[in-house]
Amino acid sequence: MFTKEELVEFCENANKNYLSHISIDCVIFGFHEGQLKVLILKVKNHDEWYLPGGFVMKAEPLDTAADRILKERTGIDEIFLQQFHVFGDPERGKVHNDMYKDIMPDNWFANRFITIGYYALVDFENVRPAPDLHSESCRWYDLDELPTLMLDHKLILNKALETLRLQLSYQPIGYNLMPKEFTMPELQRLYETILDKKLDRRNFQRRILAFDILDRHEQPRKGGAHKAPYLYSFNVEKYQHALRQGLSGGW
Amino acid sequence: MFTKEELVEFCENANKNYLSHISIDCVIFGFHEGQLKVLILKVKNHDEWYLPGGFVMKAEPLDTAADRILKERTGIDEIFLQQFHVFGDPERGKVHNDMYKDIMPDNWFANRFITIGYYALVDFENVRPAPDLHSESCRWYDLDELPTLMLDHKLILNKALETLRLQLSYQPIGYNLMPKEFTMPELQRLYETILDKKLDRRNFQRRILAFDILDRHEQPRKGGAHKAPYLYSFNVEKYQHALRQGLSGGW
């Protein structure tokens, strides 16, 4: 991944600018053609894949670091990005650590890292995936066609998915995943994909509308076969309000 | 808090044994006499209070570190202890940092720390609070009689409470907070205290029993005034199962 020279330079730089022992990994979900997708990078010249991630600068808030990392990889910012879990198994970077130890003992990557997992929901259309220094590609993968992820990134991804599913039951989602305008069946497909189960068309519509976070447009979508569906878009104000309040909730 | 000599020694030790930049803070909830309480330490010779916390050893899993810290402060272990949020504001330790910088520049405490918040629910009766090196006391405080907490510990406490309340709606709680045997009204008082509102006696009972995590004993509690209430205890197997499955949950 690195030549010795590159590694030496990177380490010098990293030690100066970043908090040691701490990294951030992002699980970035997108939605396209009825499929939930995740943004994944591929190591140059290796059959290894990994989640977009990075480090925290010495005076940088964690959320800002996550925003920065996301922006670097996707070109987008100001989106829903949320910390969901810290992964701190001392063995989690073992392979990685040892590999770099051989090249240069006592270097940045030879250290133990605990990583803070962030997840984001983004509009597939707006993303321009950009590989980082060590990667030969950065692209979307369907959830059911994931390549083998390095380290504990599979675990991180699964935990993110679990969190996302939980979130679904008490928070509105979709604003950052759907294009500006969309039809009810399209939104339903998003929910079905995330939950991995079929939902009743009519009950879904009623429930979503009851949240009172959508605006229906006058004009239905034309041109397609079959009956023209209405177009909806999120009412940002109401959406934000629902995010803060929660949608239902317990006792 | 430290003499210069103590500080030098602590720093040497800490640098050798702990991960830098990372700490753990625990919000330990207990329940006694109808009050939800939190375990809080007081700084020696200062009117400052703080949450029990500590650092992560270089080869120690995070959860183990949290367990260790909790055990040191309370004498108990093997309990429900859960990571709930990471606090990483670069300014969060500012006062602290500067104070120590004056005594000894470039020392362990002068660094920025991100802290991982854990919360625990423990049986008040089993806890033997033990002050740490820097504290003159370690004791329970009612939620509505909290002293002024240092750094962002008030924020951490509030976030823990929020998480606890959310948890309540989809997970059983109480196993680690209640004594072995308890009555239904006693358990209800726990829920009411956490949620900070009155619940209907009859509906509460029905709902809790529907979770199917309690065993009712043959013998009611004798001796007290009024009608003798039944005693219940948690069915550990069913409780664990409910913890894993969740209690209700959305779509």
Place this chain on the structure above:
DNA sequence: ACAAAAGTGTTTTTAGTACACCCATGT
């Protein structure tokens, strides 16, 4: 004319809320 997608109900079931009555015990 018909298949496929979408709009709009209605009925049934379940979960949640509100409320009423009876029982035991100490004063």
Place this chain on the structure above:
DNA sequence: ACATGGGTGTACTAAAAACACTTTTGT
């Protein structure tokens, strides 16, 4: 005997699940 805390049951209401019929449009 009565006040208080505790056990049990029932009616009402709102939300979720199941299910049916109609409309539009391309072929």
